[in-house]
Amino acid sequence: MSREHKRPPIVQIALLLAGLLILLGISASSIYLVYSLRQDADKIARTLEVENQIYVALLQVSRAESAERGYLITSQPEFLAEFTEATAAIRPAFDRLKQLTSDNAVQARHLNEALPLVDQRLREFSTVVSFVMNGQEAEANKIVQQNATRRTTTRIREIADAMRSEEDRLLRLRIAETNETQALSAIATTAGSGTVLALAIASLLLVRRSQRLRDDAEESLRKLNANLEAAVEERTKDLQEANEEIQRFAYIVSHDLRSPLVNIMGFTSELEELRGSIFRRIAELSAPEALAATPDSATAEARLVDHDKELVKDFDESLNFIKSSIGKMDRLITAVLTLTREGRREFxxxxxxxxxxxxxxxxxxxxxxxxxxxxxxxxxxxxxxxxxxxxxxxxxxxxxxxxxxxxxxxxxxxxxxxxxxxxxxxxxxxxxxxxxxxxxxxxxxxxxxxxxxxxxxxxxxxxxxxxxxxxxxxxxxxxxxxxxxxxxxxxxxxxxxxxxxxxxxx
Amino acid sequence: MSKAVTIVMIEDDEGHARLIERNIRRSGATNEIVHFANGMDAMAYLLGNGPSGAARKGDALLILLDLNLPDMTGTEILRRVKETSHLKCTPVVVLTTTDDAHEIKRCYELGCNVYITKPVNYERFANAIRQLGLFFSVIQVPSAA
CATH class of the missing domain: 3.30.565.10 (Histidine kinase-like ATPase, C-terminal domain)
Structure with missing residues (x-):
């Protein structure tokens, strides 16, 4: 029973520890996954920004081109202002783009290719505009008519498209990554929660089982206690009875021992009385003539022959041993009687x-x-x-x-x-x-x-x-x-x- | 002059009986002594065939009773003697080894006249019996009528 009692706590502690570890794992992986999700989100944002920046840069180029055409055709100063504004924005737009894509080798290569073209185009713009400002529209038109400028612009657009498609690819990749991370996170959380739940259920069952065991143990303990009390009571009663029995026994024994002792003592005394007569008789028989004069037994004894005197000595010795033993036995019996009587007295x-x-x-x-x-x-x-x-x-x-x-x-x-x-x-x-x-x-x-x-x-x-x-x-x-x-x-x-x-x- | 008292001695121990008898005789008492070693015989002698005790009618008796008997207790004998019309005035001397206070009280309650504990010391025992003998030689007892 004690082994059964020891087992559940160990298992429960193990379960609790396991649950704790799993929770820790879930928390750690959640933190990690959230972190990587945020990184993914940052990356996606960056990609979108890059795409936006590509559009902005191209928009400025297109804007500059339109303004240049407008100015070339109308020579109106609004177009010049527009043009100046647009061309001023082109280079910073591309610089910003370069800055944004600095961590991407492919985009950097694209930009390295695009930037000289942009510079070239800017130069072409400024050449055309300065021709117009100087009234040399023909020269300007010539440049504009040349396919070179168009090719430059087209090339810039192509590169921008390449960059955009690169960014699109990255975007798809990152979205896929994010989805994966999210799925992983969901799986980890679900699996962890499930395990914890399973552990909780298991430990709940264990707790209930140990509770039941404890209840059973308590019940049996209670029964045992009740039995024990009854047993103790019974034993006590038995002991008391045994004790009383012994007391009675001792009393009866010591009491009944006294009867024969009275006889032993009595007849020993009687023997002692007889002793005088016996030895007197012996003396009479051995020397009858001398005794006739003195009937006193003491004198008679004095007249005994030597070996008869030995008899007297032996007789007295035996008698004395008997008497001293009787005395001793009497004292012992009296003592036992006193003790048993004392044992029977009520306190x-x-x-x-x-x-x-x-x-x-x-x-x-x-x-x-x-x-x-x-x-x-x-x-x-x-x-x-x-x-x-x-x-x-x-x-x-x-x-x-x-x-x-x-x-x-x-x-x-x-x-x-x-x-x-x-x-x-x-x-x-x-x-x-x-x-x-x-x-x-x-x-x-x-x-x-x-x-x-x-x-x-x-x-x-x-x-x-x-x-x-x-x-x-x-x-x-x-x-x-x-x-x-x-x-x-x-x-x-x-x-x-x-x-x-x-x-x-x- | 009333009839000489007959001493009815109820004593299971032959030795004790002999010692008692000897010492009574030594005191000079010449009363007849009738000895019974068990309660049944004693009761038969005292009560005869019926509970009236008519068997001993006219006798002057004195009962010398030991309490520890093999077949019945001395107190039982005492009770029956005292319940018997012819015997209820007969003196009963309880002479026993028991010195239990309860027992002594009970015997007096049942009507015993004298309760003597046998001294273990023989000198005192002999002395007590001799005095009892002297007492027997002068005691007046009514006839069991």
Missing amino acids: KPDHIDVHELIEGIVQTVAHQADEANAKILIDPLPDVVSDRLALEQIFSNLIDNALKYLRPDVAGEIRVSGRQKSGYIVYEVADNGRGIDQKDHQRVFDLFRRAGVQDRPGQGIGLAHARALVRRLGGTLSVSSKLGEGSTFTVMLPSRWNLPLEGKTA
Whole structure:
């Protein structure tokens, strides 16, 4: 499922990138095509201008010719003015044409051919006109009648036609180019837009698909969550039942173990009672005459022969082992009973002034503290909502332990401190006592397990009990310690403990 | 002078029964002791064939009852004894290993007269039974009438 979830984004990013690139391409090609279209348009405009200029130049030549004829025939000054104006315009018209066609080799060649002819024609014009002005009309007519001038004009026209047809060719070419560019531009835009549209549709589909996948995932997550909650609830219930079962089991076992133990103890005592009688009887049998005088069993025992005395010793040893083992077993069973009974007790959340609670405990152990030459310091402690009796038991145990395992050569100092820590309250009971070896840090919390020199009375129950209580209160109990330097026991409790969904305790 | 009290001991553990009997005797009590190792036999003895308890009519009884029995609970026996017209005035001493507060309360509610937890320490156990024996030797009990 996670792979399916990862795929669409990558594809979508690729699609977006592709779309972006294509758009960029379209934009770039559009800009290029628009630019070249504008260039083409410029070229076409130039061509049209050139054609126009050719007409203008030829028009001026024709105008000059007409004026020349008119002047020749009428000698009227209007024609002369007209002529002067026209001839003055001819050369600039051709110069302009040359300027316009400077980039075109073919037209330049044509012009190079045409310009001398134009100059020649101009000279002919001025010759004719000056003849007319000087009254030599015959001379002028002669020149005009000559075919030379006509040929010049015709040649100029021919060249102009050639130039025009060249420009026409260019115009057609450029129009074709423009059309091509436009077609290309249209194709590029259409193709690009189409692709982008396709990509958009594809990514839309992908988005919809991933949306659907996400919806499905959300749906299944919701279902899973619901199931999980139910499963957790069920497990919790199972655990609670199992826990209660264990509690009941431990209670019944420890309880039922007591019955045979009473018998063992009882009959051991009975045996002990019998012991006197038995050995007295043995003494009687081995030396009846001496015993008749002294019926006291102690004296009777004293009279036993050596190997019978061995018997007494063995008998007593066995009996003592039995009795000490019974005592031990009795203490263990009592401890288990206490623990299970404690496990069955119902806790009640209560607002507790921990400082006051610790002071109370310190008062009850004041005598022990005096004897151990120890002082107990209480820092300001935050209050907590928890079970009062459980807290008393926990801290009593920790302070008891601290007092119990001080170093004889060092003045004892036990410090109880506390602080708040995000929803929890951390209490510490620190001592400068004998400390606990690193390897025993876990072991001290195990039931019936103890650590270090076994020179103090105890069953190895206190810390196991304390930890069980702290856990039931939703907290943790841990130790940090260095052998020979002291120990710090840390109790972390929820600052507001509430009854969890704990089933009823029997 | 009323009839000597018969002690009906309902105790499934033979060892306990022997120890109890021995210590009662050591206290000097000479009362007859009738022992039952299970609830059914005890009920049959106490109630006879019917629920009236007529079987023991006229007897002066004292019941020494253990709560942990193989076939029925001691509290059940206690309840039935106290419901029986001939037996309801018969003193019942519960002598058991259970020291559960709920159980103790329940027994007194059902009409038990004395509730004793068997001490595990034998000295104390023997001592308790001997005192009980002394008590048995002087106790006055109405006849089951």
